Amino acid sequence: MEQMVRVRDGEVWADDSGEAGDGPPLVLLHPGVGDSRIWEPVLPALLERHRVIRYDARGYGRSPAPTTSYTQSEDLRSVLDHFGLARPVLVGTSMGGKTAISFALCDPGRVAALGLLVPGVSGYPDLESQELMAQIGKLAQAGDMEGLVALGLRVWGAAGTAPDAPAAEQLRAAIPGWFSSYGHETEDAPAFDRLGELRLPCALLLGEKDMPEVVRCNEAMAAAIPHCRLVRHPDCDHFPTLRAPEAVVRLVTELCARVA
Numbered sequence: 001m002e003q004m005v006r007v008r009d010g011e012v013w014a015d016d017s018g019e020a021g022d023g024p025p026l027v028l029l030h031p032g033v034g035d036s037r038i039w040e041p042v043l044p045a046l047l048e049r050h051r052v053i054r055y056d057a058r059g060y061g062r063s064p065a066p067t068t069s070y071t072q073s074e075d076l077r078s079v080l081d082h083f084g085l086a087r088p089v090l091v092g093t094s095m096g097g098k099t100a101i102s103f104a105l106c107d108p109g110r111v112a113a114l115g116l117l118v119p120g121v122s123g124y125p126d127l128e129s130q131e132l133m134a135q136i137g138k139l140a141q142a143g144d145m146e147g148l149v150a151l152g153l154r155v156w157g158a159a160g161t162a163p164d165a166p167a168a169e170q171l172r173a174a175i176p177g178w179f180s181s182y183g184h185e186t187e188d189a190p191a192f193d194r195l196g197e198l199r200l201p202c203a204l205l206l207g208e209k210d211m212p213e214v215v216r217c218n219e220a221m222a223a224a225i226p227h228c229r230l231v232r233h234p235d236c237d238h239f240p241t242l243r244a245p246e247a248v249v250r251l252v253t254e255l256c257a258r259v260a
Contacts (some may be wrong), residue, residue: 001015001016001018002011002014002015003015003016004134005055005078005079005082006073006076006078006082007058007070007075007078007079008068008070008075008078008153009066009067009068009070010054010058010064010066010067010068010070011058011063011064012058012063012075012078012079013036013055013056013061013062013063013064014051014053014054014055014056014079014083015036015053015055015081015084015129016053017047017050017051017052017053018051019051020047020049020050020051020052021048021049021050021194022049023049023050023256024050024087024088024089024112024113024256024259025050025052025053025085025088026046026050026051026052026053026082026088026089026091026252026256027053027054027076027079027085027088027089027090027091027094028052028053028054028091028092028096029054029057029076029090029091029092029093029095029097029099029100030054030057030060030061030092030093030095030096031058031094031095031096031118031174031238032094032095032174032177032178033094033152033156033167033170033171033174033176033238033239034052034059034170034171034173034176034239034249035056035060035061035062035170035173035177036055036060036061037061037170037173038093038170038239039054039241040241040242041241041242041245042241042245042248042249042252045245045249045253046249046252047120049253049256050256053079053083053085053088055079057072057075057095057177057181058070058075058180058181058184058185058233059176059177059181060173060174060176060177061173061177063179065176065180065181066180066184066185066244066252068184069184069185069186070184070185070186071102071185071186071187071188072095072098072099072100072102072185072188073099073103073106073188074088076100076103077103077107077110078253080110085244086110087109087110087111087112088111088112089111089112089113089114089115089116089252089255089256089259090103090111090113090114091114091115091116091117091252092114092115092116092117092119093116093117093118093119093240093241094117094118094119094120094238095120096119096144097114097116097117097118097119097120097121097126098119098120098121098122098188098191099188100114100116100119101114101116101119101121101122101191101195101198101250102122102188102189102191104200105191105194105197105198105235106188108197108198108199108200111199111200112201112259113200113201113202113203113255113256113258113259114200114202114203114255115202115203115251115252115255116196116202116203116204116205116221117204117205117240117241117248117251118205118206118207118210118214118218118236118237118238118240119204119218119221120214120217121145121187121192121195121217121221122187122188122190122191122192123189123191123192123193123194123223124192124217124220126213127211127213127214127217129213132155135151136148136178137153139151140179145172145175146166148171148175149168149171149172149175152167152171152175153167153168153171155211155238156210156211156238156239157237157238157239158209158210158237158238159207159209159235159236159237159243160237160239160240160242160243163201166239166242167239167242170239170242183222190219191241192221192224195221195224195225196224196225196226198225198226199259200260201227201255202225202227202228202229202255203228203229203230203231203251203255204218204221204222204225204228204230204231204232205233205236205240205244205247205248205251206218206219206222206230206231206232206233206236207233207236207238207240207243207244208232208233208234208235208236209234209235209236209237210236210237210238211238214238215229218230229231229254229255231247233247
């Protein structure tokens, strides 16, 4: 069921599938290069066994743009509280993985397991190049939406083939969120140096066609998280649910089997 969820000084759009199967509840956290629709290729398989909740971060998809300061992990807590989720499995891709990690470090008792798809993490140096940020800024100032989409496909969509409509559609939907959240989103505390504190089942999918900086970061993350299962996918970039939905479903299924 679709609904708006109150967060501090705002609201976010969320969808709750309702109770299903005997698997643990899943909360899906989308990347900064898309919104919650990016999960649609994997939803049918996940819904067979799990209650699934997904939501759009502020300014993305169907969620209003922020008007005050906020953190992604605070908003995640509000979503969990709203739906009465005591200990779900968090599955996050890119920005969503970063949020899931920050929340798990802040409140480990609220998380049963972490599924991380090409994740980011706060506190890792040089994950976003200044040159890329400058290119984005130049195109944004010119109001060149299609230029931003084309840049995004080159940087994050190396596994796709032109016109790569699904990834392009996700980027078009996400780009307004980049700028509406600017100046409002507050970064969570650095997490990279604390990854060794995670004591829960964890699996990380690395796309070998992703940005080299992300690949290096994901390798370092998997090495730092105790007993993290690393899955390397040779034909995946920064859009794992679009490129390798079967691998994503398999990773989540095997991760949930490890939940006590």
